[in-house]
Amino acid sequence: MTDLMEFVVSRFNYWIYVVLMMIGLYAMISKRNYVKKLIGMTIFQTSIILFYVSIGVKSNATIPIVDHHDVVHSEILVDHYANPLPHVLMLTAIVVGVATLGVGLAVIEKIYRQHGTIEEPELLADVDQT
Amino acid sequence: MIWQFDLYILVLLVVTAIVSLRVRDLLSAAMVSGVYSLLMCLLWAEMGAVDVAFTEAAVGAGLSTVFMIATILRTTRRTTD
Amino acid sequence: MKVFAFCLVFVTGVMLVMTAQDFPAWGDAHSAPNQYLSTYYIQHTYRDTAVPNIVTAVLADYRGFDTMFETSVIFCAGLGIAAILSFGPRNPKRRKRLGLPPSAEGDLIIQTTTRLLIPVTQLFALYVIAHGHHSPGGGFQGGVILAASFILLSLAYDLNMALSRLSDRLALLWGNGGLLIYAGIGLICVALGAHFLEYSALHAILPATDSVMARSHAMLGVEIGVGFTVMSMLFSIYTQLVSLGSLEDGL
Structure with a gap:
């Protein structure tokens, strides 16, 4: 029983990331509204970022800012600090993500200005008509 | 990192993700996706990724919600799905 | 279509959950990603650069090329949005303009609160940029908060008020300037005979520093450049989106 519990505790994070990622993927495939598709893309993106960040987690570790006291008086213990590398990679990914979200929203506005709708079936009908 | 806290936020994340995709008003969808980003920020702060959490609090919960609301204001807030 | 999408997503999800068994246990300090490169950063960052925040040091120094x-990319996104929304044919017949209330009067309470809040926000943003070496923060976060302060101004008053403080042309110049600061610091290093973005060479021209502190100071310069670009580009994206590229009437 405790084995099973330990197994679930050490793995349930990954399962929920997969669930979040699949929610985003489903929204991107099957939603007809473009804003909904973009929200799905954001969810997909954050779930991947979450996966990367959680790779760097160490139990009983603190945030990756070096304690000055440690440097002067003792050795820096690697296990004492969370892994900073995924944080760096994902920090820039978030900011670039909002810039690309802006591009997507600009395209949506352009579509609305030209066709008067942001629903996919209505847009396809409108394109067929002209 | 406390796994009970972690599980609680993750379940809330799944719920807000589903709600933001199912709600029929796009303005509400944008607001709920802002809540999703804020919960994500809490989760990262709890995992020790303070810089990432800070960025997400400023970008995800602040700016991307504003961008979405600006677009919805300029297009339409009604949708059928 | 919905059934097909659900089946596809379900099968992919099951396969991903099955591969999740091969990942290291959550919080395992001795898993492979926590072993090789990151141990170098944790142990050597403070000695190499005198910056306690490892994330800032790796972002601006070790992986400076990536960050530049x-x-x-953010700069290109800002330019791309301006290009998408400003140019191209307009179809006036289909153009259902959303009837905004005629240039909202503005609420006295909101405007007064905003006037008090914006200086504090901008000061905090500058603190975040300047103190990013010692606490969470840096150019990206500070730039986003600065952009948010301008957006707040635009929400409380109107778009023209915010544009009179930071016009579209000026925002583009700031964005350019930020990137030029970043690349310029790299080029100064080249001129001093080191590699591109090898900050330790800068101690030759910075007074009263050694090669370790030079890296710390150069990181501050780089973060300021990033902050300028992020601020101006995100504000520019907002103004384009909210006014359909016309920059005339908007929130």
Whole structure:
């Protein structure tokens, strides 16, 4: 029983990331509204970022800012600090993500200005008509 | 990192993700996706990724919600799905 | 279509959950990603650069090249949005303009609160940029908060008020300037005979520093450049989106 519990505790994070990622993927495939598709893309993106960040987690570790006291008086213990590398990679990914979200929203506005709708079936009908 | 806290936020994340995709008003969808980003920020702060959490609090919960609301204001807030 | 999408997503999800068994246990300090490169950063960052925040040091120094091009991605996104929304044929017949209330009067309470809040916000943003070496923060976060302060001004008053403080042309210049600061610091290093973005060479021209502190100071310069670009580009994206590219009437 405790084995099973330990197994679930050490793995349930990954399962929920997969669930979040699949929610985003489903929204991107099957939603007809473009804003909904973009929200799905954001969810997909954050779930991947979450996966990367959680790779760097160490139990009983603190945030990756070096304690000055440690440097002067003792050795820096690697296990004492969370892994900073995924944080760096994902920090820039978030900011670039909002810039690309802006591009997507600009395209949506352009579509609305030209066709008067942001629903996919209505847009396809409108394109067929002209 | 406390796994009970972690599980609680993750379940809330799944719920807000589903709600933001199912709600029929796009303005509400944008607001709920802002809540999703804020919960994500809490989760990262709890995992020790303070810089990432800070960025997400400023970008995800602040700016991307504003961008979405600006677009919805300029297009339409009604949708059928 | 919905059934097909659900089946596809379900099968992919099951396969991903099955592969999740091969990942290291959550919080395992001795898993492979926590072993090789990151131990170097944790142990040597403070000695190499005198910056306690490892994330800032790796972002601006060890992986400076990466960050420079991430910043230019944001710059390109801002330019792209201006290009998408400003040019191209308009179809006036189909154009259902959303009837905004005629240039909202503005609420006295909101405007007064905003006037008090914005200086504090901007001061905090500058603190976040300047103190990013010792606490969470840096150019990206500070730039976003600065952009948010301008957006707040635009929400409380109107778009023209915010544009009179930071016009579209000026925002583009700031964005350019930020990237030029970043690349310029790299080029100064080249001029001093080191590699591109090898900050330790800068101690030759910075007074009263050694090669370790030079890296710390150069990181501050780089973060300021990133902050400028992020601020101006995100504000520019907002103004384009909210006014359909016309920059005339908007929130």
